[in-house]
Amino acid sequence: MIHSLRLYPDTYVDSVVQLSGTRALRASDGVDWAAAAMATPANLEELGAQGFALAEVDGAGPNDLFVAVRAESAESADAAREAGEQAMFTGRGDGAGGEDARERSPRTLGEAVARQPGSNVAVISVPGDHAGLEAHKALSAGLDVLLFSDNVSVQTEIELKDRANRLGRLVMGPGAGTAMLGHTCLGFANVVGRGRVAVVAAAGTGAQEAAALLDRWGVGVSHVIGLGGRDLTAAVGGRMARSAVRGLVEDADTDVILLVSKPPDADVARAVVEAAAGKPLVAALIGVAEDFVAPDGVVVTRTLEAGAVAAVAAMGKQAPDPAAGLAALVRDAAGSLGPERTLVRGLFSGGTLCYESLVVLADVLGPVHSNTPLRSGLGLPAPDGAHTCLDLGEEEYTNGRPHPMIDAEARIELLREQAADPSVAVIVLDVVLGHGAHADPSSELAPVCAAITEDGGPAVVVYVLGTDGDPQGYERQRRGFADAGCVVTETAARASLAAAAIALRKPELTSVSL
Structure with a gap:
C-alpha cells in the first residue's frame, strides 16, 4: 500500500467541508483508507494509528489541514487527493486548494462583512478555543450567530448569550448544526414549505424531525431556531430559548411555537414555556418527567411525534395516523x-x-x-x-x-x-x-x-x-x-x-x- 500525506499550512476548513473531502477521497478507486482533517492531536493520533509517518506533519497544528490517502498505487492516491481537493476547495478560489484559493477567500470575519455588507447572520465553525472570540466579533458587527463549533466552554456560551440578549441578537449554539431563518437553510437542514409554526430546538435532529413532520403533514414552518444542546440545562438556564420564544410571540408570521429539547432541566423548561404567554406553545421535551407541570394552555409531550401532532392540532388540523398499516x-x-x-x-x-x-x-x-x-x-x-x-x-x-x-x-x-x-x-x-x-x-x-x-x-x-x-x-x-x-x-x-x-x-x- 502507498501512504500519501500532504499538509496545507494555515488552511482551516470547517467540519462539513472536511467530511465532504473525506467522502470524496474514500470514494475514489483503489483507496483503502483516507481522511481530510485538521491537524489536531486526536486526528494526528489517528493518522499514526493508520500507519502514516507523523514526521511529515511535524509542527502542524489545529489550523493546518492534512489530506491522507492509503491506496494500492501512487496513481490511485494522486487521483483521490485531486478528488478530495476538488470537493473541499471548489468555490473558494481556483479549485486546486493552493495559495490562490486561500487568497481569494476572506481570511477574517471583518473581511467577509466588508465584501458582503448586507449580511445579518454569521455561521462560525472554527476550533472551540477560538469560537467564542469570533462569535463576539460577529455580535459586534450586528450579526446573529450560528455557532457550529463544539468544544466551547459553558462559561463562554453563557457570556455570548448574555451579550446577545443585551444586543437583541441570536446566538444559536455552540454545537448548533441546524437552523432556518427567513426560509434560508443553515447547516444540516431539510427543505420545508412555508407555514406558521416556528420550531425552537435544543436538539439538532430533533429540530429536523419536527420541521419535516410539520411539512409532510401539511402545516409548514415559519422559522427553525437552533439553540445548541446545552441551552435548557441548569447551567445555561435557557438563556437563548427564552429570548427566542419571546421574539416569536411578537412575530407576525408565527401562530404556534414548537419547543424541542433533549432531556431538559425541569425548572429551566418551565421558565422557557412561561415565556410564551400570549401565543400557543407545544413543548416536546424528550424524556420529561410525567409530573412536569406546565402553565395552562401549554401542551407538553415526551416524544417528537406527539409534539408535531399537537402542533398540527393547534393549527386547527389533524395529522395523519402515524401507525397506519x-x-x-x-x-x-x-x-x-x-x-x-x-x-x-x-x-x-x-x-x-x-x-x-x-x-x-x-x-x-x-x-x-x-x-x-x-x-x-x-x-x-x-x-x-x-x-x-x-x-x-x-x-x-x-x-x-x-x-x-x-x-x-x-x-x-x-x-x-x-x-x-x-x-x-x-x-x-x-x-x-x-x-x-x-x-x-x-x-x-x-x-x-x-x-x-x-x-x-x-x-x-x-x-x-x-x-x-x-x-x-x-x-x-x-x-x-x-x-x-x-x-x-x-x-x-x-x-x-x-x-x-x-x-x-x-x-x-x-x-x-x-
Missing part, C-alpha cells in the same frame, strides 16, 4: 424470526433520535443501554441480554472518520456485526436527508439491509427523516429501503415502537399512543 408490516417481519432472537439494537446518526428511542423502548421493554444513556447505570458496555441504542455521531465513532449522516461506512460495519448476533431480533436505523447529508443513503445502506433480511437475520426497521423537497428524494429513499425488505415507518418514534413490537412479537403495540 404498521401492524401488518411488523407481523410479517416478526413471523420469520426464530425464538432466540429477542433483542433490539438501535444504530442512530441523530443524537436526539437516539434519546427519543431510549424513551420509547424503555416504556415497552424496560432498561435500554446506550453510549448516551438517559439514566446513570445504563451506559456501555451493556450486560449480556441487554437492549442497546448507539448514537454514532458521538466522538468515539467519528474520530478519524466522517459523521454517519454523511458517510455510511461506520453503520454498515455495525449493521453486519449486529446481524451476525443470533440473539438480535431487530435493528433500528434513522436515515437523515436534507442539505449536508449523504446524497443517496439508500444506495449504500439498503443493499446491506437486504442481505441481512434475506439471509435469515434480524428484521430491520428504518425511518427516513426528510421531505419531498429534499435533494435525495424522500419517496425514492423510502422505496429503496422498503424494496430491501425493511419496515419503513412514518416517524422516528414509531420506528422504535415497531422495533419493540417485533422483539416482543406483539404487532398491536404499534398503535400505542406516544
Whole structure:
C-alpha cells in the first residue's frame, strides 16, 4: 500500500467541508483508507494509528489541514487527493486548494462583512478555543450567530448569550448544526414549505424531525431556531430559548411555537414555556418527567411525534395516523424470526433520535443501554441480554472518520456485526436527508439491509427523516429501503415502537399512543 500525506499550512476548513473531502477521497478507486482533517492531536493520533509517518506533519497544528490517502498505487492516491481537493476547495478560489484559493477567500470575519455588507447572520465553525472570540466579533458587527463549533466552554456560551440578549441578537449554539431563518437553510437542514409554526430546538435532529413532520403533514414552518444542546440545562438556564420564544410571540408570521429539547432541566423548561404567554406553545421535551407541570394552555409531550401532532392540532388540523398499516408490516417481519432472537439494537446518526428511542423502548421493554444513556447505570458496555441504542455521531465513532449522516461506512460495519448476533431480533436505523447529508443513503445502506433480511437475520426497521423537497428524494429513499425488505415507518418514534413490537412479537403495540 502507498501512504500519501500532504499538509496545507494555515488552511482551516470547517467540519462539513472536511467530511465532504473525506467522502470524496474514500470514494475514489483503489483507496483503502483516507481522511481530510485538521491537524489536531486526536486526528494526528489517528493518522499514526493508520500507519502514516507523523514526521511529515511535524509542527502542524489545529489550523493546518492534512489530506491522507492509503491506496494500492501512487496513481490511485494522486487521483483521490485531486478528488478530495476538488470537493473541499471548489468555490473558494481556483479549485486546486493552493495559495490562490486561500487568497481569494476572506481570511477574517471583518473581511467577509466588508465584501458582503448586507449580511445579518454569521455561521462560525472554527476550533472551540477560538469560537467564542469570533462569535463576539460577529455580535459586534450586528450579526446573529450560528455557532457550529463544539468544544466551547459553558462559561463562554453563557457570556455570548448574555451579550446577545443585551444586543437583541441570536446566538444559536455552540454545537448548533441546524437552523432556518427567513426560509434560508443553515447547516444540516431539510427543505420545508412555508407555514406558521416556528420550531425552537435544543436538539439538532430533533429540530429536523419536527420541521419535516410539520411539512409532510401539511402545516409548514415559519422559522427553525437552533439553540445548541446545552441551552435548557441548569447551567445555561435557557438563556437563548427564552429570548427566542419571546421574539416569536411578537412575530407576525408565527401562530404556534414548537419547543424541542433533549432531556431538559425541569425548572429551566418551565421558565422557557412561561415565556410564551400570549401565543400557543407545544413543548416536546424528550424524556420529561410525567409530573412536569406546565402553565395552562401549554401542551407538553415526551416524544417528537406527539409534539408535531399537537402542533398540527393547534393549527386547527389533524395529522395523519402515524401507525397506519404498521401492524401488518411488523407481523410479517416478526413471523420469520426464530425464538432466540429477542433483542433490539438501535444504530442512530441523530443524537436526539437516539434519546427519543431510549424513551420509547424503555416504556415497552424496560432498561435500554446506550453510549448516551438517559439514566446513570445504563451506559456501555451493556450486560449480556441487554437492549442497546448507539448514537454514532458521538466522538468515539467519528474520530478519524466522517459523521454517519454523511458517510455510511461506520453503520454498515455495525449493521453486519449486529446481524451476525443470533440473539438480535431487530435493528433500528434513522436515515437523515436534507442539505449536508449523504446524497443517496439508500444506495449504500439498503443493499446491506437486504442481505441481512434475506439471509435469515434480524428484521430491520428504518425511518427516513426528510421531505419531498429534499435533494435525495424522500419517496425514492423510502422505496429503496422498503424494496430491501425493511419496515419503513412514518416517524422516528414509531420506528422504535415497531422495533419493540417485533422483539416482543406483539404487532398491536404499534398503535400505542406516544
